[in-house]
Amino acid sequence: MKKLDLRSDTVTLPTEEMYEAIRTANLGDDVYREDPTVIELQEKAAKILGKEAALFVSSGTMGNICGVVGQTKRGDEIILEQNSHIFQFEQGSSAVIGGVHTKTVPGKEGYLITPEMLEEAIRSPDSHHPISSLVSLENTHNLAGGKIWTIQQTQDLIKTAKKHHLKVHIDGARIFNAAVGLGVPAHELVKGADSVMFCLSKGLACPIGSIVAGSQDFIDQAFRVRKLVGGGMRQVGIIAAPGIVALDTMIDRLADDHANSKTLAKGLSAIEGITTRETQTNLLFIDISGLGITGQQFKKDLAKKGIIVSSRWDSVFRFVTHYGIEKEDVEFIIETIANLYSKK
Ligand SMILES: Cc1ncc(COP(=O)(O)O)c(C=O)c1O
Structure with a gap:
């Protein structure tokens, strides 16, 4: 993994x-x-x-x-x-x-x-x-x-x-x-x-x-x-x-991180219970309070899938895209979070 x-x-x-x-x-x-x-x-x-x-x-x-x-x-x-x-x-x-x-x-x-x-x-x-x-x-x-x-x-x-x-x-x-x-x-x-x-x-x-x-x-x-x-x-x-x-x-490739952050924002905002803030560069803040779980639980669920995240405040997380996180990884992250929390 x-x-x-x-x-x-x-x-x-x-x-x-x-x-x-x-x-x-x-x-x-x-x-x-x-x-x-x-x-x-x-x-x-x-x-x-x-x-x-x-x-x-x-x-x-x-x-x-x-x-x-x-x-x-x-x-x-x-x-x-x-x-x-x-x-x-x-x-x-x-x-x-x-x-x-x-x-x-x-x-x-x-x-x-x-x-x-x-x-x-x-x-x-x-x-x-x-x-x-x-x-x-x-x-x-x-x-x-x-x-x-x-x-x-x-x-x-x-x-x-x-x-x-x-x-x-x-x-x-x-x-x-x-x-x-x-x-x-x-x-x-x-x-x-x-x-x-x-x-x-x-x-x-x-x-x-x-x-x-x-x-x-x-x-x-x-x-x-x-x-x-x-x-x-x-x-x-x-x-x-x-x-x-x-x-x-390494400067020009930062554009890839920005594109990945935008993709992440779009994908995650489509999941009921998650709201995303505007991302202009490689930092994306998301609020998971609508999922009805604690930040600790969210962190644990994602860690089991190999996704490591940290929260600013219990329900607000900062997702940072960077060298080593590829376009396919972003798709995997969106899909994983959607599978974990989308209301059936
Ligand atoms: C805006 C800003 N300034 C300064 C720093 C400090 O950098 P360092 O962790 O290398 O001391 C950071 C680190 O996150 C930062 O985000």
Whole structure:
């Protein structure tokens, strides 16, 4: 029985080409900035994002820490969407590591910070307040179900942020899903942002790693922050090598994941008792409360068929399509769930 793990795109395994790249990588000491493979990956990533420089980090969380701590001072404030990954799932790292206060806004449609919301959230220059110095947007937005920020929406936010002298960080863990979803190059989606993070270890199928990019000055700061949090490593080319393969070969195929997610949404929504939310990329949220079973039961029933899923709230599940989940697998998943729960 093939195991179909839909919990996350982080479960993806490397391609054969990636294993070969690992085996043959040229190595050096990356704390001395002398690992040729890391340098190649960083230059390639910076070019794809239209930024001056980039830095390889061990995780998306570390990349976000570099973005926040590398661009703020203690006592500053960062403005975030209330369900953003940085606010919800990174242990309050902005405060813990950077001494940075967070202010959240409830995004329009669960993801979007409009220019009006930003202006409302920015503090007035009063000695009682922290100083608003950074805003972060998440593209695609994870908890909103992989929702995409368009170029226009991003530019509108950046323009307003600049007007008020705020820096802009993009948590682009899945920025290539956004780019492929819109059919635009990734650099168009991050133009004008001071820093951007993306993950190699999610839909791009690398075993480890993320990138932060921005100006050379920012990357010099990020290099210090990475060291502060213990992310200065040595022969890093071993784990950076698959990233080069990913940027060359794994971006365009994200369209397959998006198509599979749409097929899944259509198939599952036809089952009485299941409602699906809109899917724009590779994340699909479904609500099974109409099936009259608990989330635990649903999880167990599916696990017996080799389908691994996880719930956000008891009856709401996130199904993630990714490299390794084929079109036939999606058909099998729909058929299996329909057979288990369709009212006879
Ligand atoms: C939007 C977003 N940002 C950041 C991260 C953090 O990435 P990592 O798990 O590599 O720390 C994730 C991980 O799921 C994410 O979805």
